[in-house]
Amino acid sequence: MPNERLRDALLRNGLTLEQVAKAVGVDQKTVERWITKNRTPYPKHRHKIAAMARESETYLWPDSVAPERKAETAAAELVQVFPHRNAVPVELWDRLIKEASETVEILVHAALFLVERPRFIKDLTAKAAAGTRIRLAFGDPEGDSVALRGEEEQLGDGTLAARIRNALASYRPLVGVDGAEMRFHNTTLYNSIFRFDDEMIINTHVYGFQGAHAPSLHLRRLSAGDLFETYSESFESVWNLAKPATF
Structure with missing residues (x-):
């Protein structure tokens, strides 16, 4: 299932796949897979994308943060x-x-x-x-x-x-x-x-x-x-x- 939250957040902030790829230092196809195949980026990439998209990591990737860390x-x-x-x-x-x-x-x-x-x-x-x-x-x-x-x-x-x-x-x-x-x-x-x-x-x-x-x-x-x-x-x-x- 595609990551519609990520897709919407990028569109809402006028961010293209190319811009995101360049900002986090990955290939454009990788960013596309994060959206279309709902792949989860590495933590260092999630932090930067969340800041660019003005959303929280837990909103964009609900299952990416361990329950213990969520509680803390x-x-x-x-x-x-x-x-x-x-x-x-x-x-x-x-x-x-x-x-x-x-x-x-x-x-x-x-x-x-x-x-x-x-x-x-x-x-x-x-x-x-x-x-x-x-x-x-x-x-x-x-x-x-x-x-x-x-x-x-x-x-x-x-x-x-x-x-x-x-x-x-x-x-x-x-x-x-x-x-x-x-x-x-x-x-x-x-x-x-x-x-x-x-x-x-x-x-x-x-x-x-x-x-x-x-x-x-x-x-x-x-x-x-x-x-x-x-x-x-x-x-x-x-x-x-x-x-x-x-x-």
Whole structure:
């Protein structure tokens, strides 16, 4: 089976087989076999290709890293654990938002706390204009999952849906902005995901607790790591099931 992840990553970054072959010092036919026959490159080649393709080794070659090394790297990807989301320092949010230049991906129900930041929407608009890919997935206010989550958090009938609609009013300036896309999801939200390039804040969800009072993880992506990639793939799965947001 061909390595479609590698093929897609190279195409996405405008990399030809010739360019990759020259960069890693192999024959062009070797690079072609890495794709068409799903051959696994040597570690020194994987490192360089992953950097060129802006993907992790574990994403491009899921079986190439030993389980023991994956476990060790996952521990290194975990920068800090916060007992509650509202314990994440304001300075950390500010830095992540400010420094993101390639990817901003957010999977939430409403995340009203983000739009309480005076410049958040303006910053996203400016980043989209500069070429940053912005993807925002909100809970569908008409969906069953939002209604169930509202019950589980003991918020009262329709409260979470109302929060989402309030948040969407703030995000309206992003409608029609090139590079920014918003969707509604109707999936069980096990975690809220806030990705800014190669760093993430993962807000875990705990039955009976509101998101602000549930633990949060600060992750930094490593090439051979599996933890960051797990959440990234989870976002992608939800995104593919989601529908365009309506305002």
